Amino acid sequence: MQVPVWPLLTPEDRVWDVQSLFLELTIVFIPIFPVKSKVEDIVQEVYDAYKTNHHSSQYVLQREKHFHYLKRGLRQLTEAYECLDASRPWLCYWILHSLELLDEPIPESVASDVCQFLRRCQSPQGGFGGGPGQHPHLAPTYAAVNALCIIGTEEAFGVIDRKKLLEYLYSLKQPDGSFLMHVGGEVDVRSAYCAASVASLTNILTPALFAGTAEWIARCQNWEGGIGGVPGMEAHGGYTFCGVAALVILKQEHLLNLRSLLHWVTGRQMRFEGGFQGRCNKLVDGCYSFWQAGLLPLLHRALHARGDPALSMAHWMFDQLALQEYILLCCQCPAGGLLDKPGKSRDFYHTCYCLSGLAIAQHFGSGDLHNEVVLGIPENCLQATHPVYNIAPEKVARAVMHFLQYPVPSLDPASAAK
Numbered sequence: 287m288q289v290p291v292w293p294l295l296t297p298e299d300r301v302w303d304v305q306s307l308f309l310e311l312t313i314v315f316i317p318i319f320p321v322k323s324k325v326e327d328i329v330q331e332v333y334d335a336y337k338t339n340h341h342s343s344q345y346v347l348q349r350e351k352h353f354h355y356l357k358r359g360l361r362q363l364t365e366a367y368e369c370l371d372a373s374r375p376w377l378c379y380w381i382l383h384s385l386e387l388l389d390e391p392i393p394e395s396v397a398s399d400v401c402q403f404l405r406r407c408q409s410p411q412g413g414f415g416g417g418p419g420q421h422p423h424l425a426p427t428y429a430a431v432n433a434l435c436i437i438g439t440e441e442a443f444g445v446i447d448r449k450k451l452l453e454y455l456y457s458l459k460q461p462d463g464s465f466l467m468h469v470g471g472e473v474d475v476r477s478a479y480c481a482a483s484v485a486s487l488t489n490i491l492t493p494a495l496f497a498g499t500a501e502w503i504a505r506c507q508n509w510e511g512g513i514g515g516v517p518g519m520e521a522h523g524g525y526t527f528c529g530v531a532a533l534v535i536l537k538q539e540h541l542l543n544l545r546s547l548l549h550w551v552t553g554r555q556m557r558f559e560g561g562f563q564g565r566c567n568k569l570v571d572g573c574y575s576f577w578q579a580g581l582l583p584l585l586h587r588a589l590h591a592r593g594d595p596a597l598s599m600a601h602w603m604f605d606q607l608a609l610q611e612y613i614l615l616c617c618q619c620p621a622g623g624l625l626d627k628p629g630k631s632r633d634f635y636h637t638c639y640c641l642s643g644l645a646i647a648q649h650f651g652s653g654d655l656h657n658e659v660v661l662g663i664p665e666n667c668l669q670a671t672h673p674v675y676n677i678a679p680e681k682v683a684r685a686v687m688h689f690l691q692y693p694v695p696s697l698d699p700a701s702a703a704k
């Protein structure tokens with residue numbers, strides 16, 4: 287069988303270490319302020335160049351360019367991507383989600399190839415590894431389940447072995463409510479989110495599996511107001527998103543101090559650049575357009591449930607136009623694909639999360655309360671994304687409806703007690 291070989295880096299592309307991935311935990315001490323002013327200078331140049339050459343209505347999302355970059359990536363990768371060999375389900379998810387945001391259909395044959403490939407990544411122990419034959423890990427498990435739900439066909443849903451997945455989640459559960467990322471691996475708040483996300487999408491979420499998890503996540507909120515990887519650690523956008531989204535799934539957001547969380551996240555939108563930073567005193571980065579801005583819909587919902595009378599019914603609590611301006615002017619690679627900040631290379635991770643953040647900034651609410659706030663031409667408008675799962679809302683609904691047809695698998699007591 288032809289295995290989809292992952293694509294295709296042009297020489298200027300930079301490869302990301304993705305398994306440590308979506309959190310970009312660079313614990314490197316650098317002189318922050320000189321670097322920050324340098325970034326501001328570059329961003330100023332970009333904005334100045336734009337203002338001299340264009341009218342303000344001409345912010346353009348380069349849809350066709352991004353589409354071709356993504357489409358090529360689905361079929362072929364060069365050896366430059368070898369270092370992402372343990373993250374292949376992520377590449378499926380980043381590309382498929384970017385395509386759904388752009389409203390580009392996935393051809394049936396490609397969808398079927400992805401299903402067959404992900405089936406080969408599924409471990410006999412349950413869960414998915416980073417590639418065929420690799421040990422299972424919660425991060426590629428999350429990515430694989432999301433990718434399969436985006437495809438949303440019977441074939442895709444049929445790939446997931448729910449009983450084995452439930453057994454796998456139990457094998458990672460810790461007595462304090464937290465989860466390991468993989469057997470023998472580390473604990474942090476990413477794992478709680480990955481576990482809650484896949485369990486809720488596939489109807490294997492049980493109170494016993496998540497006993498103590500919400501309380502453990504709440505302990506990760508620190509004095510800054512955001513959430514760190516484990517209790518006592520520095521607040522960080524990726525961990526904060528994971529913690530809050532997991533609590534939304536578990537219906538336990540009230541365990542957090544929502545006001546201090548709101549204060550922390552709104553302070554992460556950069557006044558000058560318009561994009562978000564991941565932590566205090568760090569640089570702006572396009573991927574936090576989702577990890578940070580994606581928190582605002584979750585917070586809005588939680589505060590609304592408390593009956594907060596000051597909440598807007600038309601806008602999120604961040605500057606939606608400023609974020610769109612940063613993404614459209616500073617994060618688009620002219621050859622297609624999106625990136626962290628001017629001067630960096632494009633990659634599929636940043637393409638996915640810049641577009642996801644753009645979608646969050648463009649769409650407020652849903653149903654009767656839906657309000658579009660689109661900077662530039664109307665064609666810039668992306669499809670909406672679900673702020674908890676970061677796949678299309680209708681794909682979440684389809685997956686949930688599909689798996690509700692089947693009962694939660696019953697495990698033998700030994701598996702559940704492990």
Ligand SMILES: [Zn+2]
Pocket residue numbers: 310571572573574626636
């Ligand atoms: Zn980034």
